Amino acid sequence: MATTDKRDPRVVRTHNDVPAVALRLLLDEGWEAVTPVRVATEAGYSRATIYTHWPERIDLLRDAFAQFSEMPHHEASGDAELDLRGELASFSRAMVEHRLDRALATLAERTQTNPEIAPIRNTFVADGERPMRHTLRALAEDPAAEAALLMLTGMVTHSVLMHGTPPSDEVLDAAVDIVMRGLAQRD
Amino acid sequence: MATTDKRDPRVVRTHNDVPAVALRLLLDEGWEAVTPVRVATEAGYSRATIYTHWPERIDLLRDAFAQFSEMPHHEASGDAELDLRGELASFSRAMVEHRLDRALATLAERTQTNPEIAPIRNTFVADGERPMRHTLRALAEDPAAEAALLMLTGMVTHSVLMHGTPPSDEVLDAAVDIVMRGLAQRD
Numbered sequence: 001m002a003t004t005d006k007r008d009p010r011v012v013r014t015h016n017d018v019p020a021v022a023l024r025l026l027l028d029e030g031w032e033a034v035t036p037v038r039v040a041t042e043a044g045y046s047r048a049t050i051y052t053h054w055p056e057r058i059d060l061l062r063d064a065f066a067q068f069s070e071m072p073h074h075e076a077s078g079d080a081e082l083d084l085r086g087e088l089a090s091f092s093r094a095m096v097e098h099r100l101d102r103a104l105a106t107l108a109e110r111t112q113t114n115p116e117i118a119p120i121r122n123t124f125v126a127d128g129e130r131p132m133r134h135t136l137r138a139l140a141e142d143p144a145a146e147a148a149l150l151m152l153t154g155m156v157t158h159s160v161l162m163h164g165t166p167p168s169d170e171v172l173d174a175a176v177d178i179v180m181r182g183l184a185q186r187d
Numbered sequence: 188m189a190t191t192d193k194r195d196p197r198v199v200r201t202h203n204d205v206p207a208v209a210l211r212l213l214l215d216e217g218w219e220a221v222t223p224v225r226v227a228t229e230a231g232y233s234r235a236t237i238y239t240h241w242p243e244r245i246d247l248l249r250d251a252f253a254q255f256s257e258m259p260h261h262e263a264s265g266d267a268e269l270d271l272r273g274e275l276a277s278f279s280r281a282m283v284e285h286r287l288d289r290a291l292a293t294l295a296e297r298t299q300t301n302p303e304i305a306p307i308r309n310t311f312v313a314d315g316e317r318p319m320r321h322t323l324r325a326l327a328e329d330p331a332a333e334a335a336l337l338m339l340t341g342m343v344t345h346s347v348l349m350h351g352t353p354p355s356d357e358v359l360d361a362a363v364d365i366v367m368r369g370l371a372q373r374d
Contacts, residue, residue, distance in 0.1 A: 030300060101299065102299045104295075104348075104349065105292075105295040105296040105298075105299050106296060106299075107349075108291075108292040108295060108296065108348035108349065109292040109293060109295065109296035111292075111351065112288065112289045112292050112293075113217060118351055121349065121351075122350070122351070125349045125350065142358075143355070143357045143358045143360075143361040144361045144364075144365060146354075146358050146361070147342070147354070147358045147359070147361035147362035147364075147365060148362075148365060150341075150342035150345055150346050150354055150358065150362070151338035151339065151341065151342045151362055151365070151366075152338065153341075153345055154337075154338065154340075154341030154342040154343070154344060154345030154346065155334070155337035155338045155341040155342075156341070157341060157344060157345040157348070157349060158337055158340055158341030158344040158345060159337050159341065161291075161295040161344070161348075162291065162294075162295065162308065162312045162340075162344060163309070163312065164298065164305055164308075164309070167333075167334070167337055168330070170330045171329075171330045171333050171334045171337065172334070173330075174330040174331045174333070174334035175334035175335075175337070175338055177331075177334075177369070178331060178334060178335060178338070178365070178366060178369030178370060179338075179365060179369060180369075181368065181369040182364070182365030182366060182367075182368040182369030183365060
């Protein structure tokens, strides 16, 4: 809320504008485009401003990915089956509508050669998984809850990154059905 | 078998050597390293030889990825639960031991900006999924079989690319358990 943010309004604006520009560059032109110089030009700030707030390029990248945390999640209803379907649907939609597919592919690929990226990826992924993890923990303990989380999120990640398209609604529904029955039937 | 391959043995050797070198370059140094010139140097062939057999760079990349099809899969026993566990274990192992994680991350990322890569990725992924698809089709029809396939393969892909490590054996076992029970309990 604006009233609780005691920072200079210009600093607040900078902290909102610049990561949005960095994310757009990342998704439109790829990783290499996200440089302090390029971001300064595109966002209409001086390089000095950029370097003051984001001393390292990795800081810009971290804040670019953090933009995704603003994305709408499914609103939890308390009905596990409904909530799992809702989360899977919003995850699948974000892949296409918010180009989350590109963000995840980039993080996966860059982490392979640059371990410095791993903490950014880990935070990003943990934030995204949180609502579904919460729903599943109410249904089962580990390792079953963790297995269900990896299967449900993984089916969307795998389908999008490896098949080039999210699972159909019919397949997503079948998956939730299998998981709900499989968890309920455990000893 | 050598007796059924009527090609010049030198050509056969070239067709074995060069993709192996291309794959090693890809995994060690990344996508950009796989050029006809670099592959020729590393494999000890003339550039002319490379261009004769692989006129385009994409041909080299395709054959580099095809090297993975030689990788051992789990030997099917006919017991679905055992076969699913075995396939998941060998998929997880390949991620680490054969750097399949890097191959998949590269394909996922490159396809985002270069649609020419999609057919290579699709063939690669379909080949890898075949044994598990076969096992699951004996247990269920679509969309349940497809959902189970995406969940089981996806949990490994997601865990490796997004969490940086394959699922533990305990979590893989729990997943197979959920899927077997979930499929058995359907109406």
